[in-house]
Amino acid sequence: MVEIDTALVKNLIAAQFPDWATLPVRPVATSGWCNRTFHLGDTMSVRLPSAERYVAQVEKEHRFLPELGLGLPLPIPVPLGLGKPGQGYPWPWSVYAWIEGERSSLRTITDLTVFAEDLADFLLALWAIDASDGPPAGQHSFHRGGSLAVYDAETRRSITALSGEIDVPLITEIWERALASTWKNRPVWVHGDVAEGNLLVRNGRLAAVIDFGSSATGDPACDLVIAWTLFDEPAARAFRDRVGLDPQTWERARGWGLWKALITVAGAPGTNPLVKEQHRGWLDRIVADHLPIAGVP
Incomplete structure (x- = not known):
């Protein structure tokens, strides 16, 4: 099991999305089983697969969610950035717009x-x-x-x-x-x-x-x-x-x-x-x- 914590997320953001490097990172109140999710500032979230069997979902969401969102009556996640393996984390990961609720x-x-x-x-x-x-x-x-x-x-x-x-x-x-x-x-x-x-x-x-x-x-x-x-x-x-x-x-x-x-x-x-x-x-x-x-x- 890969350890996914605030320090890792901060390092990944600093290395791959330097424009967001000064934004605070904190865990969400309730994270999922398949992914670990963190707040990035007040308007974004970072989502990292917790195991290899969930990795294929990352590319799928980045490819299809923008299209699906156009035809739906309610908001769905909007991908803002596709992260690469790094800082000891072995898989792709995502930055999304935060949805309040x-x-x-x-x-x-x-x-x-x-x-x-x-x-x-x-x-x-x-x-x-x-x-x-x-x-x-x-x-x-x-x-x-x-x-x-x-x-x-x-x-x-x-x-x-x-x-x-x-x-x-x-x-x-x-x-x-x-x-x-x-x-x-x-x-x-x-x-x-x-x-x-x-x-x-x-x-x-x-x-x-x-x-x-x-x-x-x-x-x-x-x-x-x-x-x-x-x-x-x-x-x-x-x-x-x-x-x-x-x-x-x-x-x-x-x-x-x-x-x-x-x-x-x-x-x-x-x-x-x-x-x-x-x-x-x-x-x-x-x-x-x-x-x-x-x-x-």
Whole structure:
């Protein structure tokens, strides 16, 4: 693991972007797992991949985000500088314009249903952008936008590991229904990680969408998981109605949510118990949403 701290960022900026060398550098309040992020002055941020498997995302964002931003109703990150390896740091890195906003949560959102509709409108605009030159789903997007079958073995191992805690036949049925269909329309741009930490709120409303590292072109099902991870039933229904996708796409979306919840709950010893409990809640909501479809009242 590469140590990424304030001193490293200051040295990188001084060596490669001397015009910004006098600006203060400080860590953001909450940094992501895939990248470490720092404030650069008051109007910029520095973002550095935390491991080699996230490096491909840097060039992708620099190439495509300026184009995507032109067709979207809300701000997304704007790349200002592409850094090179140096000062002991082995990978490319980025400078972005800073976007003000709070992390979305039940505390910061004023009206969850309005928020769900605003997010649906953003995604509809994203999916409408010409994706013909975009990167097909693959390792760079951790297969977001691609086939769930990539995670079949991992998911089934997690189901087996949790056999004493979950309804194995029911969970397996949900998973297999998710695997049974594919996206048959043209590939669309997907964000790939539509989660609370990547949705910014100002004055209680959705204000910006950040972190397109898992973006790709393909199946939009992966962008729907937030229906179970954040929304209550009225907001989820509004979100579902607004995006207007077919039932099979929603089954694949359940599969994406199920995979993430299962591998987290079945995670290695030492996994944060609060995180496990959160993902158990997601699992319960996914199951509850599936039961009426399966004919269970």
